[in-house]
Amino acid sequence: MKTPLLLLPALLGLGAVAPSQAQTTSVWNNKQCAVVLTYDDAIDGNLDIVVPALDSVKLRGTFYLIGSSPVVAKRLPEWRRAAQRGHELGNHALMHPCDGSLPGRDFVTPDNDLSKYTLYRAVSEVRANNTLLNAIDGKTARTFAYPCGDLTVGGVKFYDQLQNDFVGARGVTSGLQTPAQIDLTNIDAYMINGQSGDYLVDLVKQAQKSHTLLVFLFHGVGGGHGLNxxxxAHRQLLRYLKAQEKNIWVAPMVDVAAKVKASQQTAAGKR
Structure with a gap:
């Protein structure tokens, strides 16, 4: 049977869109979207509340550890066990330096003021933290998270010297992105501080509809941090993710970033 001419534009349009969507969902393990749960600063609540909560629903997250945190030093075996159960121990720098010259940075001390760092010191401290994390979990592939979202030392992007040390780096800019849109040197993330469970779930639903990557940036869960x-609300999010596990790929940042990197390299090779 001949195809009516009026239907040809629609059919051609479908042919143009379908491969793109199929390629996107293949990056997300053939699911609608990817969700990454990240938790910053190596606080007690990560081990006391978050890890058990994730384990109870068999979901895995990324914990960005500050190497100098007392919670790292005092609870090494527990961090090691978390890594053994599939959680990523990410790098949040050795001293968590932030740019004290920026507005609202009264909490920054002279000892961890990134604006007073040299480029060499910034890079060296991140690499020292990688050595520590490797001693804990035995892994060489991991991701980085910028302390305070600060990208530069003296106007120079210090991560440029660290790209071979990591699979990717998480930033603090909110956004949902397709694999092609993601900048692996500064991956978008939604910082959560006081939002409701409905808000968290709605973000996931938006990612499902747009076939994009959604990264949550948590600090305290149920207390223990100024950002909480x-x-x-956290439990409501986990329940939704578990109920939708056939449609949503929930994985540590290192796994998602590796898939995105491979897809971007493949796309670049076809150009």
Whole structure:
């Protein structure tokens, strides 16, 4: 049977769109989207509340550890066990330096003021933290998270010297992105501080509809940090992710970034 001419534009349009969507979902393990749960600063609540909560629903997250944190030093065996269960121990720098010259940075001390760092010191401290993390989990592939989202030392992007040390780096700019849109040197993330469970779930639904990557940036869960999300809200998010596990790929940042990197390299090779 001949195809009516009026239908040809629609059919051609479908042919143009379908491969793109198929390529995107293949990066997300043939699911609608990818969700990454990240937790910053190596606080007690990560081990006391978050890891058990994730383990209870068999989801895996990324914990960005500050190497100098007392919670790292005092609880090494517990961090090691978390890594053994599939959670990523990410790099949040050795001293968590932030740019004290920026507005609202009264909390920055002279000892960890990134604006007073040399480029060499910034890079060296991140690499020293990688050595520590490797001693804990035995892994060489991991991701980095910029302390305070600060990217530069003296106007120079210090991560440029670290790209071979990591699979990717998480930033603090909110956004949902397709694999092609993602900048692996500064991956978008939604910082959560006091938002409701409905808000968290709605973000996931938006990612499902747009076939994009959604990264959550948590600090305290149920307390323990100035930036915090309510336990009920966090639990509501985990319940939704578990219920939708056939449609949503929930994985540590290192796994998702590796898939994105491979897809971008493949796309670049076809140009």
């Amino acid at each position: 999300v309510d336990l009920k």
